[in-house]
Amino acid sequence: MLAALPLVFSRPGEPLATIDLGPLALTVSGQGLREFATIALKSWISVQAALLLSFTTPFADLVEGLRRLRLPRIMVAIIGFMYRYLAVLTDEATRLNRARASRSAVVAGRGGRSAAWRARVVGGMVGSLFIRSYERSERVYAAMQSRGFEGEFRTLGGRELTGPEWAALLAAVAALALFVVAGQLWLPRP
Amino acid sequence: MTSTADPHVHEHAHEHAHGDEAAHAHVHQHPHAPEELHAEPEAHARVEPEVAARWVDIEHVHFAYPDGFEALRGVSLRLARAEKVALVGPNGAGKSTLMLALNGIHLPSHGTVSIGGSIVDRRTVRRIRAEVGLVFQDPDDQLFSPTVFEDVAFGPLHMGVPEAEIHGRVERALAAVGMTGFERRLPHRMSLGQRKRVALATVLSMDPSVLVFDEPSAGLDPRGRRELIGLLRRLPQTLLISTHDMRLVAEVFPRMVVMDSGLVVGDGPTDVILSDAPFLEAHGLEAP
Numbered sequence: 001m002l003a004a005l006p007l008v009f010s011r012p013g014e015p016l017a018t019i020d021l022g023p024l025a026l027t028v029s030g031q032g033l034r035e036f037a038t039i040a041l042k043s044w045i046s047v048q049a050a051l052l053l054s055f056t057t058p059f060a061d062l063v064e065g066l067r068r069l070r071l072p073r074i075m076v077a078i079i080g081f082m083y084r085y086l087a088v089l090t091d092e093a094t095r096l097n098r099a100r101a102s103r104s105a106v107v108a109g110r111g112g113r114s115a116a117w118r119a120r121v122v123g124g125m126v127g128s129l130f131i132r133s134y135e136r137s138e139r140v141y142a143a144m145q146s147r148g149f150e151g152e153f154r155t156l157g158g159r160e161l162t163g164p165e166w167a168a169l170l171a172a173v174a175a176l177a178l179f180v181v182a183g184q185l186w187l188p189r190p
Numbered sequence: 191m192t193s194t195a196d197p198h199v200h201e202h203a204h205e206h207a208h209g210d211e212a213a214h215a216h217v218h219q220h221p222h223a224p225e226e227l228h229a230e231p232e233a234h235a236r237v238e239p240e241v242a243a244r245w246v247d248i249e250h251v252h253f254a255y256p257d258g259f260e261a262l263r264g265v266s267l268r269l270a271r272a273e274k275v276a277l278v279g280p281n282g283a284g285k286s287t288l289m290l291a292l293n294g295i296h297l298p299s300h301g302t303v304s305i306g307g308s309i310v311d312r313r314t315v316r317r318i319r320a321e322v323g324l325v326f327q328d329p330d331d332q333l334f335s336p337t338v339f340e341d342v343a344f345g346p347l348h349m350g351v352p353e354a355e356i357h358g359r360v361e362r363a364l365a366a367v368g369m370t371g372f373e374r375r376l377p378h379r380m381s382l383g384q385r386k387r388v389a390l391a392t393v394l395s396m397d398p399s400v401l402v403f404d405e406p407s408a409g410l411d412p413r414g415r416r417e418l419i420g421l422l423r424r425l426p427q428t429l430l431i432s433t434h435d436m437r438l439v440a441e442v443f444p445r446m447v448v449m450d451s452g453l454v455v456g457d458g459p460t461d462v463i464l465s466d467a468p469f470l471e472a473h474g475l476e477a478p
Contacts, residue, residue: 087378139331146324148348
């Protein structure tokens with residue numbers, strides 16, 4: 001959105017309005033506004049689609065889907081690890097936060113410590129979280145090696161798509177194609 | 191102790207106490223689980239008696255970490271096939287390092303480790319890792335895949351087991367730990383006891399002859415601990431278990447090995463060592 005905003009002022013086209021900012025003036029063009037709206041809508045729809053997908057599909061199925069789409073195995077594995085350890089990491093961060101909160105009492109009649117001091121504490125916590133995660137990664141790697149991992153991820157073939165799944169897939173692709181064609185045919189061209 | 195002679199009594203009691211999922215998980219456990227477990231080591235049957243007597247053979251092993259800390263300073267230990275041994279000692283004694291040396295994650299700087307008659311080195315390490323199942327203390331380190339199924343299948347898959355066989359192996363391993371039906375579950379949505387059992391299943395699926403556990407009972411509630419004890423008793427593999435839980439040692443293991451500062455300082459029948467209070471105290475331990 002932020003990246004799209006300058007388009008409003010920078011695209012050439014008939015000027016609609018001018019914002020005076022003293023030494024420099026910004027000119028709003030129709031072309032720029034249109035492009036800004038297009039990008040904003042597209043990104044909004046993309047976010048909606050991603051949310052809809054991730055809220056309705058078990059994560060394991062998403063990973064399996066990425067694998068089927070021939071995303072490199074190492075990428076699929078990294079996404080899998082990210083998901084698996086995000087929860088572990090959040091738990092650790094929560095525990096650190098609680099430990100800090102339990103010891104951050106303020107004695108009556110005295111103010112708390114300075115903002116700089118508190119920032120140092122938070123910095124220490126972030127560092128400690130990083131070191132914990134780094135050490136965990138070493139242990140996880142040892143656990144992988146213990147079970148025969150030698151640098152190459154292997155995956156099971158997985159199941160074939162069933163009849164209804166093929167039907168749903170084809171219907172979705174057909175609907176999308178229809179949208180695109182309809183857009184080309186009936187939407188007014190600028 | 192007398193009340194725990196038969197672990198099955200407890201297992202059955204839990205079937206009624208658990209929620210839906212747990213009860214479902216136990217369905218396959220009795221009476222099939224013990225047979226299924228015994229079926230596994232027959233694959234490695236017919237072993238020379240002298241090899242079987244020193245199935246795990248650690249000879250004068252030294253190991254130093256890259257920072258120079260010498261964690262193992264000449265450890266020798268011999269385990270017979272199907273023997274169940276507890277490894278105890280204070281923190282920093284070298285127990286975890288020794289466990290990582292057993293499957294070649296750490297290769298000794300001096301001395302040798304051999305499993306089933308073959309020495310652990312760079313060439314044999316692949317085979318050794320299929321032979322020695324290592325279960326880490328924190329199941330969050332052991333369970334790194336998005337789902338339970340993928341995790342239990344990881345070992346067999348990377349050992350080159352044919353795909354057709356893998357589903358059967360996963361099923362059997364989960365049944366052996368009473369976690370049938372959890373295939374699609376996510377590890378971080380399970381209790382610690384459940385994750386520990388799945389962690390065990392991830393190495394059982396590789397069909398190892400030696401199982402090495404780091405702190406299996408740490409952090410378990412009494413019910414989880416009872417289930418673990420029942421499970422340890424039923425396992426037919428050679429077991430080496432590192433623990434601080436002296437009650438667990440006394441209940442399950444006839445032999446115990448004591449380590450301190452990178453050395454084996456005691457090795458013998460559990461009841462003898464546990465009754466030697468001055469010795470235990472000298473090495474920072476206590477009787478149950």
